[in-house]
Amino acid sequence: MALPRSPDPLSSLDDLYPLGDDAVASYRRDGHVLLRGVASPEEVACYRPAIVKAVEAVARSHDPQGRLDDYGSLFTQVTNLWRLSEEARALVFAPRFAGIAAGLLGVPAVRLYHDQALFKEPGGRRTPWHQDHYYWPLETDAALTMWLALVGVPLEMGPMTFASGSHRAGDLGPLPISEETDAHLARVIEERGFSLASKGLRAGDATFHSSRTLHSALPNLTASRREVMTVIYFADGTRVGEPDNPHRKVDLEVFLPGVGPAEPAASPLNPVLFSP
Numbered sequence: 001m002a003l004p005r006s007p008d009p010l011s012s013l014d015d016l017y018p019l020g021d022d023a024v025a026s027y028r029r030d031g032h033v034l035l036r037g038v039a040s041p042e043e044v045a046c047y048r049p050a051i052v053k054a055v056e057a058v059a060r061s062h063d064p065q066g067r068l069d070d071y072g073s074l075f076t077q078v079t080n081l082w083r084l085s086e087e088a089r090a091l092v093f094a095p096r097f098a099g100i101a102a103g104l105l106g107v108p109a110v111r112l113y114h115d116q117a118l119f120k121e122p123g124g125r126r127t128p129w130h131q132d133h134y135y136w137p138l139e140t141d142a143a144l145t146m147w148l149a150l151v152g153v154p155l156e157m158g159p160m161t162f163a164s165g166s167h168r169a170g171d172l173g174p175l176p177i178s179e180e181t182d183a184h185l186a187r188v189i190e191e192r193g194f195s196l197a198s199k200g201l202r203a204g205d206a207t208f209h210s211s212r213t214l215h216s217a218l219p220n221l222t223a224s225r226r227e228v229m230t231v232i233y234f235a236d237g238t239r240v241g242e243p244d245n246p247h248r249k250v251d252l253e254v255f256l257p258g259v260g261p262a263e264p265a266a267s268p269l270n271p272v273l274f275s276p
Contacts, residue, residue: 012043013094019103027104031167031213032160032197038097039148039204048150050087051229054078055117076119079254080269081229088115092231097146097206098274101233104208105142109236109275111266113143114255120158120217120226127217128182129163129189132232134175136211137248137256138265141167142235143211149201150227158220160207163194167212174245185214236272238265 017038027033039047058078081088091097092115102110113136120127132145153159172188175181189196198218201207209215220226242261243249252259256267 013039013090013096015096016099017096019100024104024106027208027210028106030162030164030197032162032164032207032209032215033104034199034201034205034207035100036202036205038100038146038206041204044150044203047087047091047229048227050085051081051091051117051150052227054081054084054088055119058084076117076121078117079114081115081117082112088229091229093271093273095274097148097231098233100208101144101146102274105144105233105235107142107235109272110233111236111238111270112273113138113232113234113265113270115232116230118147118226118228118230120220120228122220122223122225124158124220124226126158126219128177128179129185129214129216130175130177130181131172131212131214132209133211134245135247135251136232136234137241137243137252137261138211138234138238139241140235140238141210141212142238144208144233145211146206146208146231146233148206148229148231149203150229151203151224152201153226153228154200154222155198155218156221157200157224157226158218159198159201160209161196161198161216161218162207162209163189163214164197166192166194166214167210169194169212169214172214176245176247182216189214233273234265236266236275239263240265 023033055078059076082092240261243252259267
């Protein structure tokens with residue numbers, strides 16, 4: 001007689017998360033939301049080793065992955081892990097997370113822009129204020145990032161800080177991550193009276209924030225590495241915008257290969273991850 005099979009954490013990410021109306025309203029009001037337990041401790045334990053292994057391999061190779069800037073003093077950054085690991089692919093393509101993204105954005109279907117591991121080493125500096133929208137050559141505001149904690153991230157380890165309501169601030173100009181733009185955006189936040197929100201996360205908790213939301217991350221003051229996996233989603237049907245700064249030009253080449261301005265943002269690297 002065959003023994004009963006153990007539950008497979010990889011397949012359990014097909015289950016949808018019960019996204020409540022309050023969470024959707026909070027996201028649309030503030031431009032961000034924290035959702036507890038989007039992955040179970042067992043699921044995180046299943047995926048984390050493969051993600052850590054892939055991140056460390058890329059870090060050892062010193063591969064910049066097409067990036068213009070070196071943010072090494074802020075975090076170790078590795079993109080499109082789904083192409084490096086089957087376990088990472090299962091996490092990035094999970095209907096559970098993509099379904100949350102679609103529900104928060106209020107769209108029927110979402111595509112993958114790219115994934116990104118962000119590991120902040122002990123002593124890692126604070127990440128300056130910025131908007132993701134500046135980097136993405138997408139003609140839409142229906143785009144967001146999931147920031148999934150792979151380990152517990154207390155306040156002293158460097159979780160996200162959001163300027164609530166700043167997604168409605170409009171175009172704030174060409175502001176790449178830097179000390180100068182950080183100071184400018186800090187003044188904008190103070191002048192416009194945006195309240196700041198930052199909370200510790202348990203492994204399996206996740207924040208979701210709009211491409212327009214001003215955000216930063218606190219420094220890692222602990223002796224442990226902050227390990228986070230992010231996935232960026234955008235509404236299916238989005239078209240590519242004109243790459244009007246150097247970072248958008250690089251993003252277009254790396255994350256939307258073969259796609260030009262005004263064309264659908266739908267390269268082979270941007271599959272639909274959730275649809276009705």
